[in-house]
Structure formats: structure tokens, C-alpha cells
Amino acid sequence: MSTRQGSSVPVEQATERNWTPRKGWRTSRVWMGGSNEITSLAAQIQKLKGKYVNMTVAPQDGGVSRLTVTFDDIQDGAPPVAASSGEPVADNDAWTLQGNDMEKSIWSHPSVVALATTANSDYNWLRKNLPPIQKNGTWQDVINAWSGYTWQDSATTLAIFKLFREGAESYSVSQFVLRRSRTIRSRAQGILSVSNVGKQFTIAQLQSAEQLPVTLRFATPSSGTWIKRTPTVNFDGNKVACDGEFWHADSWSTILYPVYT
DSSP: OOOTTTTOOOOOOOOOOEEEEETTTEEEEEEEEEEEHHHHHHHHHHHHHHHEEEEEEEEEEEGGGEEEESSSOOOEEEEEOOOOOOSSSEEEEEEEEEEEEEEGGGSSSHHHHHHHHHSHHHHHHHHHHHHHHHHHHOOOHHHGGGGGGGOOOOOHHHHHHHHHHHHHEEEEEEEEEEEEEEEEEEEEEEEOTTTTOOOEEHHHHHHHHHHOOGGGGGSSOOSSSEEEEEEEEEEEEEEEEEEEEEEEEEEOOTTSOOOOO
């Protein structure tokens, strides 16, 4: 469709709608008309809806211009509503699972931590005596006299002692991070929540409280819990982007990170 012959009044063309997983819905409305009239129409739209749209005025031949106005939603006439949780309805939630290896102190290894409970005197002996032994290099002297000490768990304590003798200071563990990138239309109703940051979630709780897709369950560790981190929110003039992370560990301190209920 083109501008009516002999008239410079802007005439709207067919509406184009586009959806992508990352950006959600975008709607482009196009008008053709006289350049002065198109410029005037663009100024009116900018005054009324400027913070919700992108606009382009493209001059054509014969004193005609094309105005393209891109909205950040589907423009179906339905008023924006908030989700039952009070948060905006997202155009799209994109989840990624990132995994890497990290080094932790050998003192945090489960076998060493368990020794502090099952053989407390052995654990205290290691804590007290390892620094001077490491400094003086008297490893073999201690091993030669090992049977002369009083141990609660001689075999385990000796195995840990030998790890330190061999220079082991850390061990490798898997670290997983769940990242959610939310795309929300700028006119969406509701308020983004930052509640429960710093709390522990199970996978089931992430699914019910944070809308983690059930289909991602196969890709996540079956044990341990996840800490909700502080989200980041950006507004590009059209869309609101909210990025948040959940960090996994086999165990977290319930004093530092309360359990979500």
C-alpha cells in the first residue's frame, strides 16, 4: 500500500511483528506520506510514547517520507498486566548453566572437616603441629614416631598428614552457576523483586519460586543447594533486561546463607 495519489496525509501500511528468544516481541508500524506531515506525526508519537518506541524517518523520492515506529511488545490491544507474584510478565527467560573447576583449601575437604568431628584431638594435633613441621621439614621424623602417639583415627590422620607432606594445599571441585536473563517490555506492569537474595534454594524451590524450567533438571547437580545472587537490571529504551545468578555448592553455611522457606 502506498500514499494516496495527490494526498500528503500519512497512510499506515501493514503492521509487522517479530519475535526472538532474546528480545521477545517487537512490532513495527509504518506510515508513508509527505515529508512535512511524516515529520509532524513522528514528533507527536515521540511526545506521547517516546520512551517506549524507536523511530526512523526515511526520505523517499518526490517529497515523500517513510516513518517506522518500533514498539517493544506485540501491540495486540491487550493492556499490560503483572504476574500473580506481582512481578512483570517476562517476554522471555533464557537460562544457561555454566560450569568450571575451582581450587579450595584442603582444610575444607569433607574428609578433613569430618575428622574435626570424629577425631577431634587428631584434627587439633594437625592444626597445631603442621606449621612447625612444614617449616622445619621434619616429616619423616614424625612418621617414624607415629606409633608412639595417641590417635583416635590413626589411619585417616596419617593419610591426611602425608597429603600435606606431599605439598597438597588445595583440591579441585566443580563450580556451577545458573544464569537467568529476563527480557521484559518497558510498559510491563509490576515490580521486579530482589527478595531472597543470599538464601539457599533446592532445585525444586528454584522451579516453584524462580520459574526454573523443569526441562533443565537433567543438566543440574542432583544434590547441594543454590545461593541467589543480587540481580542486575538494564533499560535500553525499549526493553528491560534483568540478569541474575544462582551459585551452587554441595553445602553452604546456614548461618551465612539462610534456607529459603
